[in-house]
Amino acid sequence: MSDKRYRLADFNQIPGVACPCGTAFRAFADVPEFPGTIHRTEIHTAARPHFHRKLTETYYILEADPGAFLELDGDVIPVHPGLCVIIPPGVVHRAVGRMVILNIVVPKFDPSDEVLVDESKDLHSE
Template sequence: MKYQLLHLDDVPLTPCPCGTTRRAFVDDPDQTASLHVVTTSGEARTHYHKRLTEIYYILEGEGQMELDGQTFTVRPGTAVLIKPLCRHRLIGDMKFLNVPVPAFDPDDEWFD
């Protein structure tokens, strides 16, 4: 099939290093990309990926984004491109879209 359509409200919440997430399209056989709606509270756990590139887009809330030890202020409308091996985390209460490319793989989530 050349398309998929779903309602993210129907996707179960899953714990993640950032807080909780609803992950769409992770079961696509081509593993092109996935889409996650993530809610953070407080400090996320610093992590990185060896293969995945991620795009974060802040929808709600304000806080800090830590990228390889540098801290940046983020707010609604902020977009962040996170390439493989970049250690990252969010600090604060936020809701954001995360687009992993290729699709999210739980075996490619690393912690120091």
């Protein structure tokens, strides 16, 4: 156990986890002093539409191919490096196209809070 009061996360050393958006590298889940988690997520194709019941996500776009976009409650938002968006609970969202994001999740990420949406249904009927 370290006596340091600060914490470091080297995303190059964190194993990736499959998620509806692509591959997530998640940090700080084990840090009680931090109320959330931080993820570097690599998106390679269209993510599956989903929402969260309790989690708020903040996406900061690090990299994005031309034509990449976010879909937020049916609105199409073109993305580029430097764009930041807050996604409150209940907003149906997905990323489309290749991009890399930094995702700040509050409270701490909980996979059971992620609800996949059937694309054939009206996205606002959930």
